[in-house]
Amino acid sequence: MSNSKIFQTVDNLNRKWILYRNKAVGAIVVTSIRTYTYPFFTPDGIIVIQECPPDHLHHQGIMLGQTFVNGHNFWAMNQAGYPLNRQIVECTEEHIDEKGVTIIQGIQWVTSNGQYVLNEERVTRFEVWDSYNFVGVKSTWKALYGDVYIAKTKEGGLGIRVQHQLERFWGGRVRSAEGAVGEENVFDSFSDWLEIQGKVQGKQVGIVMMPHPSQPKIPWFTRDYGLHLYAPYRHASVHLRAGDNVSLQVGFAAFDGQSDGSRAEKAWKLYCSR
Numbered sequence: 001m002s003n004s005k006i007f008q009t010v011d012n013l014n015r016k017w018i019l020y021r022n023k024a025v026g027a028i029v030v031t032s033i034r035t036y037t038y039p040f041f042t043p044d045g046i047i048v049i050q051e052c053p054p055d056h057l058h059h060q061g062i063m064l065g066q067t068f069v070n071g072h073n074f075w076a077m078n079q080a081g082y083p084l085n086r087q088i089v090e091c092t093e094e095h096i097d098e099k100g101v102t103i104i105q106g107i108q109w110v111t112s113n114g115q116y117v118l119n120e121e122r123v124t125r126f127e128v129w130d131s132y133n134f135v136g137v138k139s140t141w142k143a144l145y146g147d148v149y150i151a152k153t154k155e156g157g158l159g160i161r162v163q164h165q166l167e168r169f170w171g172g173r174v175r176s177a178e179g180a181v182g183e184e185n186v187f188d189s190f191s192d193w194l195e196i197q198g199k200v201q202g203k204q205v206g207i208v209m210m211p212h213p214s215q216p217k218i219p220w221f222t223r224d225y226g227l228h229l230y231a232p233y234r235h236a237s238v239h240l241r242a243g244d245n246v247s248l249q250v251g252f253a254a255f256d257g258q259s260d261g262s263r264a265e266k267a268w269k270l271y272c273s274r
Helices: 262-273
Strands: 007-012 015-020 023-030 035-040 062-069 072-074 086-096 100-110 116-129 132-142 148-150 156-161 173-176 194-200 203-211 227-230 238-240 245-256
Touching: 007 086, 007 100, 023 116, 023 132, 035 132, 062 116, 062 132, 062 148, 072 116, 132 262, 156 203, 156 245, 194 262, 203 227, 203 262, 238 245, 245 262
Parallel strands: none
Antiparallel strands: 007 015, 015 023, 023 035, 035 062, 062 072, 062 156, 086 100, 100 116, 116 132, 132 245, 148 238, 156 227, 173 194, 194 203, 203 245
8 A cells, every 4th residue: 555645545456446535536457458447436436437348348447449450459358259469567657646646557568479569658647626536548659669550440449438327228328518418419529528427326427538638639439338439540540650659648537416518517627727
């Protein structure tokens, strides 16, 4: 365990827990296949994301992956029938201050036959804001082992699989900053943020997903069954020359209570002001 006056980290069973005043904000999971954020709580302690749902076992909390990277699938890595490509965490640093916790991971993207394809630095920042828990993820992909070709595909990016009660089937809804509601209106639209909310454990809760203002604006990939992605390579492939890098950065804010988009707009302004 390491700690400051307010924030602490606790390592337990392959999870690094982030605590604020002895209450869990979330955790980072490290497995032999990949790393991701799960769980992630509202300030009142409700989990708003889902881990390994039976329809897509590779949808794991706040996650990141991509098909295809030099022809190798680094998206469906936890799914039976796919090659055992892996994102291997080789080193981890943590930094705790009075405002939050930063976890820096050095990750290698390695194929099932042991070929190193890509190096990743993932920086995950946990904070507690006024009426929100926040986690921000910045992932930098580095072509350290030669050229990297990332193919155009809908399967990949940085995003979330939300708690099942936030899915449309159970009464949840997704709203954009432009006021659009539901997959049919939000999918492929442009918007600074998405707000996904519903009732979990009898309480209204929500999560806001916000690509960082420095990121290119792209149409949203959003599904009523609970998958929401910032997915730049759904629209165009990219070729990284040896030594090049590219970054994806998204923030997530969990809240309690109902919202008509106003909670998301407040979270967005807080995110932009950091």
